[in-house]
Amino acid sequence: MTVGELVDRARRWQAGIADSTTWHAALLKAIAFEVAQHARNRLALLLVVFFIPCWLAIVRTVIPSRPIEYQSRIAPAPITVDASELALISGALNALTLIIGFMLFASVRRAREFDQRLVLAGFPRPVLLLAKLAGLVLVATVVSGYASIVMGFYCDPRSGGMLFLSLLSAGLTYGGLGVALGVAVPTELAGMFVIIMVSLVDVMVQNPVINPGKDQAVLRFLPTYGPMQSGVAATFTDSASFGYLMLGPLWLLVFAAFGLGAFYLRTKDHSRHTGGPGEPEAAVVTVRLRSDGTLEVESRRGPVMVCTEQPAPLRMPEWLPLSEKSLGSASAAPGG
Secondary structure: OOHHHHHHHHHHHHHHHHHOOOHHHHHHHHHHHHHHHHHOOHHHHHHHHHHHHHHHHHHHHHOOOOEEEEOOOOOOOOEEEEHHHHHHHHHHHHHHHHHHHHHHHHHHHHOHHHHHHHHHOOOOHHHHHHHHHHHHHHHHHHHHHHHHHHHOOOOOOOOHHHHHHHHHHHHHHHHHHHHHHHHHOOOHHHHHHHHHHHHHHHHHOOOOOOOOOOOOHHHHHOOOHHHHHHHHHHHHOOOOOHHHHOHHHHHHHHHHHHHHHHHHHHOOOHHHOOOOOOOOOOOEEEEEEOOOOOEEEEEEEOOOOOOOOOOOOOOOOOOOOOOHHHHHHOOOOOOO
């Protein structure tokens, strides 16, 4: 198969998706909208490219290199780690959660009116939320991969793959928080304040450089507790725990459920409204013009009756004047 054939097949597939009104096609279209919106966020892209390495460099320079004990739940006993490298993990998690949280929060906030129009056009609301989560997974994967590569210049993790998955887990958690806040909070200032404060408190209290307390049970309920434990184990030990790693996606499911409920309340589907028991159900249809000149009518919801008979030709009354002159001089109806 040649490249031209592949391009033609891709174009036909894209045209088929654009013309289709199925649930699958609606999801692909919504995901395309989300990806395009994230790609236009140039400020966030600049933060990813420049802020992460600069922030890690500052952490590496400021925090002195000295041994410190870390209470790991994955390792069989508390481990002694380098304070500077441990601070790098905390700094990477902090930068990652802030950037991804802000990106998803800003994206959802800007798309409120557009989402409402998509709902009125017949897009199911679960499809729109799934598209936002798909955009979140894509953004978190790219940013986490880049942060893992940058961290490789400052430390030598035992398992780079597990470190990447730990960063990805934290990014998914705060991306879900950004989605939930984007559809729930009334102002941008409130959402940004919540993301900043939760991320700072969440990451800082788990670092023994800042919080020297040991075996504090309250830390287990923090959103990045699992990613932090997994990231430290991946950097300093040969142990791994997918159970702690999955705590991030679990938090994502909680935030997604909350966001779906708030999204249902904020978006209104007027096509489902009926005025009374005696009125017919509202219908949502899609009308497409085929290449042969005929029309294709597809019902998404509600009954539709299509009349295929041509209307009778319009018959002009005999008394109606045919010229502009007679029309201007006509002053009486027939029989007058």
